[in-house]
Amino acid sequence: MPKRKAESNTMTDVQMHNTNGSTAYGKAAVNGLLKEESKPAAPKQTNRDDLQLVLQSFRLLIADLCQQFGMGHPGGAIGMAAFGVALWKYTMRYAPHSADWFNRDRFILSNGHTCLFQYANLYLSGYKAMTWEQLLSYHSERPDSLCPGHPEIEHEGIELTTGPLGQGISNAVGLAIATKHLAATFNRPGFEVVNNHTWCSIGDACLQEGVGCEALSYAGHLKLNNLTVIYDNNQITCDGSVDLTNTEDVNKKMEACGWEVVDVVDGVNDVEGIVAALEKGRDPKRTKPLFINVRSIIGVGSAVAGQAVSHGAPLGKDNVAAMKKAYGWDTEKVFHIPDKVKKFYEDIPARGEKYVKEWNDLLVRYTKEYPDLAATFKDRMAGKLPSNWASMIPSSFPADPTPSRKSNNMVVGKIFAECPTFMVGTADLTPSVNMTWPNYEIFNPPDLTPISGKKGSYKGRYIHYGIREHVMAAIANGLAAYAPRTIIPITSTFFMFYLYAAPAVRMGALQKLKVIHVATHDSIGAGEDGPTHQPVELAALYRAMPHLEYMRPGDSEEVAGAWARAIEYADGPSMISVSRHAIPQLPGLTRRAGVARGAYVLQEVEDADVTLIAAGAELSFPVSVARQLAETHRVKARVVSFPCHKLFREQPVAYQREVLRRHEGIPAVVIEPYVSLGWERWADAGVNMKGYGHSLPGKYIYEHFGYTTEGMAEGIEGFVREFKEGKVGRGEFVEL
C-alpha cells in the first residue's frame, strides 16, 4: 500500500492558479491576501510549535475517539486537522454561544463520514451543547448522542445533515444562494446585514458523484463568490488510491466550470498557508467561487497514513500508541488535551459574541435608516409570511377542464408574485410547469444577460437550475436550511424525474426541511412521451417516505387545498403531483379542506355496495364509473377522493372508517394508473397498472390500459359480486 511522505513540506508553500491559466507559486503571492484587520488572529502570531501541538492534540483526540468503541472513521478527520484549525480558529465568523446567529458563516461537512472532525472542532471552539461527555459518546449506545455517525441538523452547530455523498456541497450552494439573495434584497450601502460566507469541505466523492458535479457546475455559473470549497485531497477512497477510478485534472475541470482554484501543497501542517487561501475566499473583489485544493494525508502521523484502511476503521491500539510516541506524548494517556491547546481555543466564544453584538448594533442603525425594509427583514428572519397569503388563493376556479399544472398557477401565481419568501425553481421546464408570474426576475449573476432571457439579478426569485434535477432538490434543502422559513424554495420538474432528485428529496424529508416540490406530468397521462416518462411505480416511494407529503389533487379546487396544506405544513417537504393534460373540474364535489385530511367522501350513497377511490388526474373516473354502475349494473358506488396517503394515515381510526366504511363490509376499489403497491392498505381491489406504460397520446393511453368507464364498471361489478359471494378472502387484494 502507498504511503505519502508525511509532514515534510514547508509551511508556506502555496500554489495559486489564476483564471487565465497561469500559475503563481510561493509565499509572496499569498501574503498579499493576509488581511490582518479582518482576521480573528493571524496564525503567525501563534508559535509554530504551539500550532503543531494543537494539530497533534486534535489528531490524537480523533484516534482515541475511534479507539474507544472500536468503530468510526478516523483517517479523514485526522488528515483534515490543519484546515480545521484554519477555519475554526482563524477564518470563520461564528458564535459558539449564539449558535443560530443569523449572519454566521455556514460550514458544511460534505464528506460527512469525517464527522468527528466537526464534532471535535465544535467541542474545542466552545459550543455549549457539545460537552466533553457528549464528544465521548461517538458510536456509543446513547440514543441522545450529539455525535451520530454523520452530522445531523438537529444538533447545535450543524447546519445540515450530511453523509450521502455529494449532498453537502449541493446544500452549500443553496446556502450561498440564500446569502446572495438576501444580501441583494436587504443590504444597503454601508449596511451589510447579510454577508456571511459559506465554507464547505469535500472529499473525492463529491467530485465524482453526479449531484456534486451538477452543484459545482451550477455554482460556477452563478458566480457565487461567497462560497469556498475546501477539497480534502488525500487521494484515497475506500477502494484504494483515487487514480484507480479517477484521473481527471481536477483543477482544470474546476476552472472550466467557472471556479477560481488555489492549491495548498502542504495541507497537513501549513495552517498559515491554508488561512491565506481561506482569506482569499472571503475577498469580496473576487467574482467566482473558490476551490482550495488541499493536499492532505489520510490518517497522517499513524502507521497507516495514506492508506485506505485508515478511512473506516480505528487505527488500532498499537498504531495510536506509536503516534503518541512519535509526537513525544505519553502513550498511556487517552483523551488528553494539553492546557496550552485548551487555551488556544479559549477566546473563540467571546470573539463570537463580539460579532453578534456588532451585527445587532448594525441592525439597530439599519432599522433607523430603513425602517420598512428592516421590518420586512425581521419578518423574513422570523419566518413570517404576509398574514394575508391564504386570501390570495382564489375562492373558485373556471369549470372547464384544466390541466392541474395550470391550476397551480391560478392558485399560487399571486402568492409567488407578492410573497418574496418563495424562491421558485425549475429544472429546465419553465414552459411545462407554469410557475412564473408577471415581471418575475431571474436569479442569475447581475452581469449575465443570456442570449435568450432576462438579465440576471441576485434579487431574482426564479431559479433556472438547468437540466439538473438532483442538485435542484439538494440546493433547495440548502435554501430552506439557511434559516427556518426565511426562504421557502419551490422546485419543479416532471414527476418521473423526481426519481433523479430522490436522494435529495429524501434528505429534505429526513431533516424536515420546508421545500415544496411541484411534479407535473404525473400518471400515464404523460402520454406519448412513453414508459420512460410515465411514473407508474414512483408514487410508492414518495408515499413511503417519512415526513414527505405526496399529494395528488384532483382538480383546481383540490390544487388550492394542496397548496394551502403545503404552505402550512411545518414538518417536512411536500410534493404536489399534477397533470399534463386537461382534467374535468368537479365543482360542488371537491373540497379544498378535504385535502388536509388525506381523503374524504366525494359522493355518499345509501346502502352502498362498493367504495371507489381515486386521486389526481383520474379523480373524475370513479364519478363516471359510479354513474355507469348504477345505471347498467344496479351497483351502488360511493366515491372517495384520496389525494394523500400520509395525511389520511395520520387521521383517527374513526375518521378513516367514516371515509372508507370497509368495517361495515363495503369493499373498496381504487382506480389509479400506478402500480397498486401501497393501496392495499386502503382498498380490496384496484384498477392499477401491472407494468410499465406505453407511448400513446393521452387520449388513447387510458383506453389502451383499460381505463374506460364501461370497462372499469364491468370489472368492478364482477369484483363486487365475487366479494359478496365470499370468493375473495380477507386481505386478498384483487388486481382488476
Place this chain on the structure above:
Amino acid sequence: MPKRKAESNTMTDVQMHNTNGSTAYGKAAVNGLLKEESKPAAPKQTNRDDLQLVLQSFRLLIADLCQQFGMGHPGGAIGMAAFGVALWKYTMRYAPHSADWFNRDRFILSNGHTCLFQYANLYLSGYKAMTWEQLLSYHSERPDSLCPGHPEIEHEGIELTTGPLGQGISNAVGLAIATKHLAATFNRPGFEVVNNHTWCSIGDACLQEGVGCEALSYAGHLKLNNLTVIYDNNQITCDGSVDLTNTEDVNKKMEACGWEVVDVVDGVNDVEGIVAALEKGRDPKRTKPLFINVRSIIGVGSAVAGQAVSHGAPLGKDNVAAMKKAYGWDTEKVFHIPDKVKKFYEDIPARGEKYVKEWNDLLVRYTKEYPDLAATFKDRMAGKLPSNWASMIPSSFPADPTPSRKSNNMVVGKIFAECPTFMVGTADLTPSVNMTWPNYEIFNPPDLTPISGKKGSYKGRYIHYGIREHVMAAIANGLAAYAPRTIIPITSTFFMFYLYAAPAVRMGALQKLKVIHVATHDSIGAGEDGPTHQPVELAALYRAMPHLEYMRPGDSEEVAGAWARAIEYADGPSMISVSRHAIPQLPGLTRRAGVARGAYVLQEVEDADVTLIAAGAELSFPVSVARQLAETHRVKARVVSFPCHKLFREQPVAYQREVLRRHEGIPAVVIEPYVSLGWERWADAGVNMKGYGHSLPGKYIYEHFGYTTEGMAEGIEGFVREFKEGKVGRGEFVEL
C-alpha cells in the same frame, strides 16, 4: 428570441483541439484524417447540391412528421440532419438487413426526445421493420408503433431505450466497455472478431445531468478510444439559451476529463467536416474517447430556427410551408422524398451485408486457428453460461452467524472466478461488498497502474466504478444490452445508495436487462451510520418497480436461492439485499428453493393463532418471537419467510393461501424494520418502522426501535387478541 445565422458557414471549417491545449484550424488538419479506404464512400464523391437535397429532404420529413398529428420534438432532429447523414451514410458499420449483427457499430441517441432523427435514419438506411407506414405512425394512436416518443430497445435498430437524460451516454460507455472487454478477451493478432465502435449523440442535458457527468469522467479515465460522443451543440434548452443555466467551458472540461476534443463549426451543412471528425473517432491510434462539439441550429431552416419553441412542438403549418418555399420545394407536397435522395441511401443494406459476410468469413478462419477460443466466443455470443454453474454453489454453509454480504461471496465466489460472463463492479465499496475472487483482474486501461492496486487490463472483469452509483447502474445496462447474456453485469453498493442509482435501475427494469444489483447494509442494521444510511422506505420503490426482483434472503441458504434465481431470471434485473451484520443461520428451516416462489412456510404449527412474516436480516426474529409467544402467551405462531414480493405476487392464489392462510381467518403480522407500505397486501399488522432510523451501533438499534423478542411478542399477542375480538376491521392494517 435569438436566431443564430443559419446555413452560412463554409463546408469544411473544422476546428481541432489537441490535447496539449493548442488548436489547429481548417481543412488541412482534417483532411489527413479522411481515410478513403476505410470509409463506405467519401462525401466528396457526392455532389454537394445532392447532399443539400438530402439534408433538406430529411429536415422536411421531420417537420411533416411532427405536423401530421400536431405533436412531437422537431427542432433537435432537424438541426442534427447533417451528422445523421455523416453517420448512417458515411461512417457507421452496420447492416440494416442483419440488424443484430454481433460486431455492428452501436449508435445511442442519448438525447432521446429527438427520436425522429433516429427513426428517419432507420427508415432511409433500409431497416426492414421501419416501413414508411411505421414511420408515419409517430405520435399516432397505434399501440404497435415502432416510433414511440422515445426510442425503445424492443425495436429493430434501437440499441437501448433512451429519453431520461444522461442515461444514453452512460449506456454508451457500457457498450464501449463491453467491446473493449470482449476484444481484449477474444481478439488475436489478425483476428479482430470484436472491434465495433460506439457512437453516441448527446444534447446539452447530458452535459448537465449528474449521471452524464459521471459517465464522461469515467469514460475519460478508462481511455475508451472506441467511443465517440457527438454533442449536438445547438445552445438551446427548453427554458431558452444554454447560457441561462450553464456557462462552463465545455471543451476544456472534457479535456480535463481525459477526452480528445474536436470542434465542428458548421454542424448544419458540413457533412464532409463531420465525417472527417467521425473518422478520427475510429482511428485506433487514438488513446482517448473523442468528443465532437458540433455547432448546430435547432429547427434550422425554419422561422423558429435557434429558438426553444422549436424543441417540443411542431413548427406550425406556415413555418413548414415557408421552409419548403425557401428550399424551392412544392409547398403543397407533404412527406415527399425525391428519388435522388432515395437513391442516395440505396446502397446501404447491401454494404451492410458485405460487412456481415466479411465478419462471418473472419469467424470461420478464427475458428480454424483458435478452435477452443472460438467455441467459448460462440457460447458467449449465444449467452450460454458454463452448464455446471449451478453446481458451483455450495450445498451447505457454516452454521455460525454470518453477515449475508459475506454469504454472497460463499455463494458466487466460485461462479465469478470461473464463469467469465460475469463482470462484477462496485461503487467504491470493495471492502464492504465482498465480491472479489482470487487473482481477479481489474478493468482499467492497460497502461494504468494505480498508486494502490493492480495494473489495469481490459480483460479485467472487476470494475471499480468510483463513487458513482448512478452511472454504475447505467453502464451495467449498456454492458447487458451489448448482446443478451454475453456479459452479465453485477453492481454493488449500500442499499441506501441504490436510491442514487434508481433512475438507471429503473431503465434496466423497463428494458428487461439482465443486471444483478447487490445491495448491502440493508435495514436499520446499517447501525451507527445513522438515518442517512438506513433505507427505511427504499424497499417500497423496488418492490413496486415492474420486472425488478428485489430479494431479501434470510441466511446463507437463502442467499444461495436468491443468486440461483437471479442468474436464471431472464426478464429483468434482480436486486439482492444483504446485511452488514452477522445474522443467525437457520439450517433445517430455510430452503433455497423457497426463494424463487417469493415466500414459503418456514415453520408450520397446528391450530395457529397467527402467522409471522419476516425476511432478510430479521428472518430469525419471528422464530424467536414464535417461541416466546408459545412459552409466555400461549399463542401459536407459524412463520413465513418472505424474501421477494414480486415472486410471491406471481404465484397462484392457491399457493399464496397455502403459505399465508389468511383466508382461514389466521391474521398475519410482518416484522421488518422498513416502513410498512407494501406489506399491507400480505399482512394485517406489522412491526415496522414509523419513521427514519437512528445512529446507534447495530446491537443497540434494534432494541431502540422495539425489535426485542419480548417486546414484539407482547405487541403481537395484544394484536391477536384484538383481532379475535373483532376490534380490527377488515383490511385495517395495525402498526404495532
